Structures are given as C-alpha cells and as structure tokens.
Amino acid sequence: MVSETVNKKWVLKKRPEGYPSIDDFDIVNSPIPDPKHGEVLIKTLYLSLDPYMRGRLRDAKSYASPVGLGEVITGEVVGRVIRSNYQSLEVGDIVTAHIGWQQWGSIPGQMVRKVDSQKPPISTSLGILGMPGLTAYFGLLEIGKPIVGETLVVSAASGAVGAIVGQLGKMMGCRVIGTAGTNQKVNYIVDELGFDGAINYKTQNVESEIHKLCPNGIDVYFDNVGGEVTDIVMNNLAMYARIIICGQISQYNSVGQEQGPRNLWALIRTRSKIQGMLVTDWERKHEQARTRLSEWVLSEKLKYKEYVVEGFEKSPQAFIGLMNGENFGKLLIHVSE
C-alpha cells in the first residue's frame, strides 16, 4: 500500500555556466507514478550523486544524451520495491535503478538490479559495490595492468573511485601515491588506507613532491582530475607507463577551452599508453567483479567511506559541494528510511 501521494523531484531549470548554482535546479511535486505492466514502483532510500552528472547538465556531445530543461536530473538510486507488476521482483525487494533525482519512480523490472540486503549495507550498492567500485576495478586491472613493485599514482584519491584504486594497487603489490585536496583526506589515505604517500595538491608543490615520492617515475597513473596535476604526472612517467583517463573533474566547470594535455611528447619518450575508459564497457563482467569486491569488503581487505547528506531537499547543494571537494568519501543523499 502506498499511503503517501506526492513525489518530489529535482528538475533542471537552466543550464549551469561554470560552477552550478542552486538556481539551476527546481524542486517540483508530482503524483506518485503507477507502475504499468512489467514495471515496478520504487521508493528511493539513497540517491547517488556523481561527478558525471555535471556533463549531463551541459548540452554538448558526449557518450550520453543531456538532461532536457524541465526534466528530472539523471541519477541512480537504491530503493525498495513498493508495488510490482514484474514477475521476478517482489514487494520489499531492495534494488538499484536509474530513476533520477526523485523520491519515487516506476521503471521496467528488467532495468533494475536486485541487491542482496543481507550483505554489506545497501548504500554500498551505489559506491564500492556499484558504479564507482567497478570503475576502479576495471580501470586499474584491465587498463593499468599493475605489476608488483610498480609505482601507481591516483588523483582524487580519497574519493569514491580513487580510494578503491589505491587499495587495489596496494593489493597488487604497488607503491601507491595519491593526490587530494585537504590534509584530512591526505592523512586518511596514508594512515587508514595504507597508501605509501600522499600530496595535498592545493597546498603543496606537486612537482617536487612527485619527484620525492616517485624517484623511479610513475608506471601507472589513474587520472580522475586532469589539469595541472595530470600535466605534472605526464612529465614524470617511467618507461612503458599506462595512463587511465577515468575523469577530468578539474575541467567539468570550465567555460573556456579545456586545459591540456600539453605534453604528449612524454608518451613518445617513454613509449607509454594513454586510454580513456567508461565503466559500462565491462557490463558483462560487472557481476563477477562485484562478487570479488564484495568478498574483499566483507573480509575487510577493502575499506570504504561514505559521505551521507540527510534530506532529499539538499541534493543540489550537495552536488555543488562535490565539485568543490566538500565530500569526503562516496556522496549519497539519504532520502528515506
């Protein structure tokens, strides 16, 4: 039974120029949708906020279509099935689904993924056992191909993707160095996650720290940020390095021309490879990877951190905060119990 009647949703009011502002978003009320044949009605428990959403607010060529003006902002949630017209899902099941920034959504049952609610907390299905964890796993292992004793550098290293990349790198026997934007984040990745070194890219001289921490050069670079940090890493590659271009968050709010890379000559000198990635490229192997990640989480080989903001109304503020490094761990909105 559904006793509530109103579905709140965040829609795109206008396209942000530069950093998004609260005025770019609008909250609207609508009736709770009725699931059609083959659909399920989901009540959102947690909404995942991710950097890729900034790209969807822009009307530009990308790997996915932009959100239209007045449309619900794209996003994945973990929620409870409240009504089911789909034979493989029952009322009460916990699922993830791309219903966007809204409290309720009706969606074809075949488009949702059932979550094991007995295993790690369900919020992890949007983080370490969801899109960010899988990104770290496939990007590092399939493109980075780290070898014991190599030096791995990861940017945005305390974040949802970066923290997993660094820990997987340690499991592979690498020397791991991370960059992050506060001393608290830098201390966390060294003291709690076991990184070998960390650089606060906002307060330290990244170039001299890289020289100090990576005396033999960088074999694998997992790039989440682009911009100046990436330029410096490119100038300090070891021979036959692998560079994984996962994200370029330092450029997502730029209004002018994108920055760099300006030093591709480094690839010729070191015979290195650079490759862009998208986590969905490994869709057929996601379940296999999720099982491994889940075992490592349960055996505490992998640690994770979540940054949970209470209240659906706070979604735009929290998203803007993500672009400024306010989140410390995977950013989630706690929408309902």
Ligand SMILES: NC(=O)c1ccc[n+]([C@@H]2O[C@H](COP(=O)([O-])OP(=O)(O)OC[C@H]3O[C@@H](n4cnc5c(N)ncnc54)[C@H](OP(=O)(O)O)[C@@H]3O)[C@@H](O)[C@H]2O)c1
């Ligand atoms: N290709 C794919 O399939 C895929 C999938 C998932 C994510 N990604 C990308 O991976 C990256 C990390 O995503 P995430 O989910 O793990 O986010 P996250 O790291 O949890 O959060 C974003 C972090 O980026 C850092 N940041 C923000 N502005 C920055 C700037 N100008 N320069 C440097 N760092 C900045 C901030 O940390 P600091 O305090 O350290 O600055 C912020 O906390 C993003 O670029 C995202 O687009 C790609």
